[in-house]
Amino acid sequence: MSSGPRRRLDPEQRRAEILAAARRCFGAGSYSSVSTSDIAAAAGVARPLINHYFGGKRELYLEVVRQMTIVPAPVVDALPDGPPRLRLEIGIDRWIDVVERNRDAWLTVIDAAHDPEVEQILREADEIAADRVLAAALLPAHGHPQLRAMIRAYGGMLRAASREWLVRGTLDRAELRAFLVESLVQLLETTYPAVLAQQTSGARGTG
Numbered sequence: 001m002s003s004g005p006r007r008r009l010d011p012e013q014r015r016a017e018i019l020a021a022a023r024r025c026f027g028a029g030s031y032s033s034v035s036t037s038d039i040a041a042a043a044g045v046a047r048p049l050i051n052h053y054f055g056g057k058r059e060l061y062l063e064v065v066r067q068m069t070i071v072p073a074p075v076v077d078a079l080p081d082g083p084p085r086l087r088l089e090i091g092i093d094r095w096i097d098v099v100e101r102n103r104d105a106w107l108t109v110i111d112a113a114h115d116p117e118v119e120q121i122l123r124e125a126d127e128i129a130a131d132r133v134l135a136a137a138l139l140p141a142h143g144h145p146q147l148r149a150m151i152r153a154y155g156g157m158l159r160a161a162s163r164e165w166l167v168r169g170t171l172d173r174a175e176l177r178a179f180l181v182e183s184l185v186q187l188l189e190t191t192y193p194a195v196l197a198q199q200t201s202g203a204r205g206t207g
Contacts, residue, residue, distance in 0.1 A: 015053050018043045022064050027104025031061055031112065065118050068102060068109045069125040071095065076135045084137040085185055091136045092180050096162075096173065103166055110159055126152040137188055146199070147192050154187060 009017065021043035025034045036057045040047040054060040075094055079087045099106050112118045130151040131141050139147075158180060165176045 011053075014045070014049070018045060018050060018053060018060070019064060019067060022060050023067070023102055023105040026061060026064055026108050027102065027106075030108065031057075036060075062117055062121065064105065065109045065112075065121050066125075068106050069122055071125070071129050071132045073132075076132045079136055084139075084188070085181075087136045087138070088133070088184055089181050091132070092177060092184070096177060096180075099162055099166070100173070107163070107166060110163070126155045129155050133184070139188075144192075146195050147188075150187055150192060150195070154184060157183070 018039065022034075022039050025039050025042055028034075029038075034057075036047050036050050039057075039060065040050055043050075050056070050060060054063060075091060079090055109118065113122055127148075130148045133151050133154075134141050134144070134147075161171065161176060161179055165171045165173065171179065
């Protein structure tokens with residue numbers, strides 16, 4: 001691969017460029033089939049620079065996993081003022097956009113969930129996603145253990161539904177969006193209150 005003079009980038013820009021190249025490489029192959037040389041070539045950098053910024057292929061791969069699965073705070077911080085449903089719709093739209101732009105890398109990450117370190121990151125991602133959903137819905141992050149549990153379960157359903165869209169083609173993007181929005185709104189407005197009512201009823205029954 002021939003290239004022109006290497007562009008001068010600040011460390012954050014260079015790091016982001018390497019991450020973008022790693023997403024493409026891991027999306028096109030698998031963890032075992034991609035080498036640091038492949039990623040360096042795709043990013044247009046010398047291989048030692050990957051070790052400098054990330055420590056090695058494994059650390060870079062796990063950073064790609066985090067990037068693909070953890071909802072960043074700005075997604076919620078940038079939501080407009082408005083009713084919770086509108087904020088949730090916008091958040092889901094942004095999430096679908098990210099998955100669509102990084103389809104292959106996202107599927108590679110989800111399919112590697114049996115990897116203990118990837119599994120740990122996915123658990124962390126589910127907790128952060130619960131925080132983000134509650135913030136988007138204008139609800140406090142703490143004091144709702146049952147709701148957090150249901151949002152974590154929703155995260156598993158979200159990943160499965162997204163595979164129906166990306167892999168099986170049984171849902172198109174608009175259908176996926178409607179399913180995710182309506183399921184989440186139903187969870188917050190109907191299912192969670194029903195669970196609390198059941199809990200209260202059970203407490204009365206044992207009193």
